[in-house]
Amino acid sequence: MRIRLDRTLCDGFGICAKHAPGYFSLDDWGYASLIGDGTVPEKDRDAVMRALLDCPVHAIIYMGEHRPSDDTAVHQEAHEVPEPEPRTDGNEAISGFVR
Ligand code: SF4
Structure with missing residues (x-):
């Protein structure tokens, strides 16, 4: 599986590092950092x-299962994303807002 750590949510309780010290390290104030890229083997x-x-603050987020074979499918889908619609008077304001 894969996880992510939102450090903006972490409140420094240190529980994660107690349960899984190989995945979470704590700084001097007890705030956690993720060790590695978030990939967690089954063991x-x-x-x-x-x-x-x-x-307690749900700073550790489950990102789904890591399936290397699915990566290919994701990359293939990325190539199939349609081109954005050409600009018209109707959508110019929206694209200006997004920029
Ligand atoms: S991620 Fe959660 S459990 Fe880990 S130190 Fe931060 S608040 Fe505590």
Whole structure:
């Protein structure tokens, strides 16, 4: 599976590092950082899920299962994204707003 840590939510309780010290390190104030890229092999899943579920502020976010074979499909889909519509008077204001 894959996880993400939203450090803006972390309140420094340190629970994650207690449950899964291989995935979370704490700074001097107890705020967590994710070790690695968030990929969690099956053998560590329970410990990391415990950290995720016990985090009082839900700063650890489940990003789904990591399936390397699906990566190919995602890249193929990315090539199939249609071109944006040409600008017209109707959508010019919207695209100006987005920029
Ligand atoms: S358990 Fe949550 S709030 Fe506590 S240090 Fe870990 S991420 Fe931060």
